[in-house]
Amino acid sequence: xxxxxxxxxxxxxxxxxxxxxxxxxxxxxxxxxxxxxxxxxxxxxxxxxxxxxxxxxxxxxxxxxxxxxxxxxxxxxxxxxxxxxxxxxxxxxxxxxxxxxxxxxxxxxxxxxxxxxxxxxxxxxxxxxxxxxxxxxxxxxxxxxxxxxxxxxxxxxxxxxxxxxxxxxxxxxxxxxxxxxxxxxxxxxxxxxxxxxxxxxxxxxxxxxxxxxxxxxxxxxxxxxxxxxxxxxxxxxxxxxxxxxxxxxxxxxxxxxxxxxxxxxxxxxxxxxxxxxxxxxxxxxxxxxxxxxxxxxxxxxxxxxxxxxxxxxxxxxxxxxxxxxxxxxxxxxxxxxxxxxxxxxxxxxxxxxxxxxxxxxxxxxxxxxxxxxxxxxxxxxxxxxxxxxxxxxxxxxxxxxxxxxxxxxxxxxxxxxx
Amino acid sequence: xxxxxxxxxxxxxxxxxxxxxxxxxxxxxxxxxxxxxxxxxxxxxxxxxxxxxxxxxxxxxxxxxxxxxxxxxxxxxxxxxxxxxxxxxxxxxxxxxxxxxxxxxxxxxxxxxxxxxxxxxxxxxxxxxxxxxxxxxxxxxxxxxxxxxxxxxxxxxxxxxxxxxxxxxxxxxxxxxxxxxxxxxxxxxxxxxxxxxxxxxxxxxxxxxxxxxxxxxxxxxxxxxxxxxxxxxxxxxxxxxxxxxxxxxxxxxxxxxxxxxxxxxxxxxxxxxxxxxxxxxxxxxxxxxxxxxxxxxxxxxxxxxxxxxxxxxxxxxxxxxxxxxxxxxxxxxxxxxxxxxxxxxxxxxxxxxxxxxxxxxxxxxxxxxxxxxxxxxxxxxxxxxxxxxxxxxxxxxxxxxxxxxxxxxxxxxxxxxx
Numbered sequence: 001x002x003x004x005x006x007x008x009x010x011x012x013x014x015x016x017x018x019x020x021x022x023x024x025x026x027x028x029x030x031x032x033x034x035x036x037x038x039x040x041x042x043x044x045x046x047x048x049x050x051x052x053x054x055x056x057x058x059x060x061x062x063x064x065x066x067x068x069x070x071x072x073x074x075x076x077x078x079x080x081x082x083x084x085x086x087x088x089x090x091x092x093x094x095x096x097x098x099x100x101x102x103x104x105x106x107x108x109x110x111x112x113x114x115x116x117x118x119x120x121x122x123x124x125x126x127x128x129x130x131x132x133x134x135x136x137x138x139x140x141x142x143x144x145x146x147x148x149x150x151x152x153x154x155x156x157x158x159x160x161x162x163x164x165x166x167x168x169x170x171x172x173x174x175x176x177x178x179x180x181x182x183x184x185x186x187x188x189x190x191x192x193x194x195x196x197x198x199x200x201x202x203x204x205x206x207x208x209x210x211x212x213x214x215x216x217x218x219x220x221x222x223x224x225x226x227x228x229x230x231x232x233x234x235x236x237x238x239x240x241x242x243x244x245x246x247x248x249x250x251x252x253x254x255x256x257x258x259x260x261x262x263x264x265x266x267x268x269x270x271x272x273x274x275x276x277x278x279x280x281x282x283x284x285x286x287x288x289x290x291x292x293x294x295x296x297x298x299x300x301x302x303x304x305x306x307x308x309x310x311x312x313x314x315x316x317x318x319x320x321x322x323x324x325x326x327x328x329x330x331x332x333x334x335x336x337x338x339x340x341x342x343x344x345x346x347x348x349x350x351x352x353x354x355x356x357x358x359x360x361x362x363x364x365x366x367x368x369x370x371x372x373x374x375x376x377x378x379x380x381x382x383x384x385x386x387x388x389x390x391x392x393x394x395x396x397x398x399x400x401x402x403x404x405x406x407x408x409x410x411x412x413x414x415x416x417x418x
Numbered sequence: 419x420x421x422x423x424x425x426x427x428x429x430x431x432x433x434x435x436x437x438x439x440x441x442x443x444x445x446x447x448x449x450x451x452x453x454x455x456x457x458x459x460x461x462x463x464x465x466x467x468x469x470x471x472x473x474x475x476x477x478x479x480x481x482x483x484x485x486x487x488x489x490x491x492x493x494x495x496x497x498x499x500x501x502x503x504x505x506x507x508x509x510x511x512x513x514x515x516x517x518x519x520x521x522x523x524x525x526x527x528x529x530x531x532x533x534x535x536x537x538x539x540x541x542x543x544x545x546x547x548x549x550x551x552x553x554x555x556x557x558x559x560x561x562x563x564x565x566x567x568x569x570x571x572x573x574x575x576x577x578x579x580x581x582x583x584x585x586x587x588x589x590x591x592x593x594x595x596x597x598x599x600x601x602x603x604x605x606x607x608x609x610x611x612x613x614x615x616x617x618x619x620x621x622x623x624x625x626x627x628x629x630x631x632x633x634x635x636x637x638x639x640x641x642x643x644x645x646x647x648x649x650x651x652x653x654x655x656x657x658x659x660x661x662x663x664x665x666x667x668x669x670x671x672x673x674x675x676x677x678x679x680x681x682x683x684x685x686x687x688x689x690x691x692x693x694x695x696x697x698x699x700x701x702x703x704x705x706x707x708x709x710x711x712x713x714x715x716x717x718x719x720x721x722x723x724x725x726x727x728x729x730x731x732x733x734x735x736x737x738x739x740x741x742x743x744x745x746x747x748x749x750x751x752x753x754x755x756x757x758x759x760x761x762x763x764x765x766x767x768x769x770x771x772x773x774x775x776x777x778x779x780x781x782x783x784x785x786x787x788x789x790x791x792x793x794x795x796x797x798x799x800x801x802x803x804x805x806x807x808x809x810x811x812x813x814x815x816x817x818x819x820x821x822x823x824x825x826x827x828x829x830x831x832x833x834x835x836x
Binding site for chain 1: 489490491492493494495496497511514524527528531701704705707709710733742745746749750752753759761762799800801802803805809812813814815816817819821
């Protein structure tokens with residue numbers, strides 16, 4: 001089946017580079033991009049065109065770090081720092097996901113809100129609960145979202161009410177993995193919460209399982225100073241935080257590490273050497289007072305950096321807002337270390353291409369990829385008059401909300417239209 | 419005429435204090451608050467009640483510093499710092515307001531968007547143009563917004579295209595003032611752009627006019643290091659920026675000074691001694707890379723601090739978003755100077771009561787004041803289940819957008835209902 005869509009196409013094949021096609025065409029066969037060009041290629045002449053007129057056709061967004069089980073308290077609990085925040089807010093809510101009906105209700109709403117905001121790919125923590133995690137995967141797939149989702153492992157330093165033994169953690173992880181074959185676009189990812197949450201025995205088992213079953217790994221790294229001190233205490237033999245993952249075989253190609261606020265040169269080098277993706281979560285890092293990650297430096301050094309909402313440490317589910325948070329944070333960082341702030345084109349790349357790459361996608365709207373796109377109607381927004389499309393992209397980052405997102409394509413299919 | 423409204427009332431009579439009445443009543447006579455109480459006072463029994471059910475009834479918002487003429491480029495131009503930003507973005511757009519038709523179109527849309535976002539009181543820069551300023555005042559009044567609006571004075575250091583002579587500045591200010599009597603809820607305020615924009619002669623005339631006509635003053639103070647150095651150069655006799663206003667009689671009761679990022683103890687003391695209001699513009703200060711104002715310190719010292727969107731240096735027109743920006747900035751400042759970050763109740767106070775005070779309003783919803791309120795439907799937002807009203811207030815700050823604002827009352831009248 002051939003689908004042709006037309007509109008003002010703006011995509012970001014490289015960091016800092018926008019490819020812009022005013023009134024351009026995207027041609028799909030069964031959802032796979034065949035052509036992207038200003039004029040419609042001759043061989044498709046006469047076929048029906050979905051014409052989005054003056055609207056913007058942007059890449060959809062990849063949210064590379066968020067916690068599904070924290071969605072219920074999104075926008076609250078902003079009064080403490082990370083470790084207290086886990087005990088006071090995150091753990092008490094997460095334990096409720098033992099109830100699959102509660103999980104169903106929350107995750108259905110979350111999936112709907114993600115799609116409405118143009119997020120079509122996610123890398124997500126669920127909770128400790130295998131069944132709840134399967135519910136999350138079902139609801140994401142139902143909404144048309146692709147993703148890597150993890151049952152969280154935590155056999156130490158939880159709370160009285162949120163805890164699993166090492167044996168439970170292993171057997172429940174295995175039971176969860178046994179049921180993941182049913183999903184087409186949502187895949188399992190191994191998810192130790194963070195080093196302080198997992199015994200060496202569990203970490204070693206996760207490393208082995210990751211290797212044997214060819215599974216990726218998702219966790220947290222160097223987010224907060226108290227956390228880092230704690231990790232050093234737990235692993236006195238490891239000079240740096242990343243080594244506590246490496247020593248159990250969890251530091252490898254496509255390992256996802258959220259935050260990296262305090263990752264120094266050595267840790268950043270270890271990321272590059274193993275193709276570990278750093279996920280910058282600028283809103284969360286400000287809200288729970290962790291600090292500001294050295295994003296420009298990581299990019300200059302060649303690190304793979306994408307963006308995450310990190311709800312509910314982050315208060316913005318919309319990746320557009322996360323992108324502008326990244327710009328704001330980079331400006332504050334620039335006064336500290338003299339680096340160049342991110343611009344709109346760069347933030348857009350980080351929230352799209354850099355994250356979609358995790359899923360094997362190419363650069364920008366790439367031929368051979370299934371289409372992941374959002375259609376934005378920015379006509380409501382006040383304008384100077386004639387605005388360039390790159391200015392309209394910048395304005396979209398700062399001003400567009402779900403109301404302006406008129407259509408969403410995920411895996412080549414139209415999954416939302418309003 | 420008696421109006422009774424019922425809902426979950428949350429107001430902030432003091433910094434850090436929330437008064438909460440679940441299912442409470444507000445009784446108005448001709449828009450003026452007669453009673454605020456949990457149960458409906460007996461003498462009003464039997465009268466019709468507008469029942470907002472489980473919705474929140476919050477104070478509406480006061481935006482104490484914004485630039486009407488910068489609305490057309492809101493959300494763009496985020497790549498430079500203050501002085502370059504003025505030349506590259508602000509001045510070229512501002513000059514277009516010589517055209518009253520353009521001004522009408524832009525200001526009508528701005529007024530609509532302000533009300534839709536629950537902002538019912540403003541202190542606003544217009545442009546250099548007397549006629550455009552009158553259009554802005556008309557459009558605000560038509561939308562139901564109260565405010566102080568100023569024709570901008572700038573007889574030096576503008577651009578080739580945006581400039582006025584001292585004589586023009588004076589005569590156009592007089593002509594503008596002559597036409598301001600027609601407005602009921604929108605009043606003129608004298609508005610030298612900032613010290614570098616005005617000659618001593620113009621500043622002296624503005625000071626004299628302020629005294630003779632009993633007019634308030636609105637300008638910028640200590641926003642950016644290059645700006646401050648420039649002011650020192652222009653006024654070598656003044657040790658601090660504020661003195662350049664004081665020496666011309668512009669530093670006095672109800673003078674509004676935006677930013678105050680670098681106001682030191684002495685400058686802050688001078689504000690307190692003269693009842694000068696500092697307007698904290700957290701989003702703008704990050705976007706144009708000015709810095710972070712020492713808000714907690716100012717509050718501890720007893721300064722009068724309110725909030726401003728400062729569009730288009732700020733990208734958020736919604737004061738709810740400005741409030742959470744203030745919280746975020748205070749957290750970043752806290753790691754620098756050890757001060758306590760703002761909490762949600764405090765940010766709400768700064769965006770409401772602290773600003774409404776400029777207009778003579780009392781504390782929170784105060785008996786004898788005309789009602790300024792917004793009605794928020796937060797039922798769409800995911801919830802833990804039973805949430806306290808103070809948690810719902812915090813969540814509203816972080817998550818409510820215009821779609822959730824179902825009704826707006828300004829000057830005692832229902833001005834928006836959806």
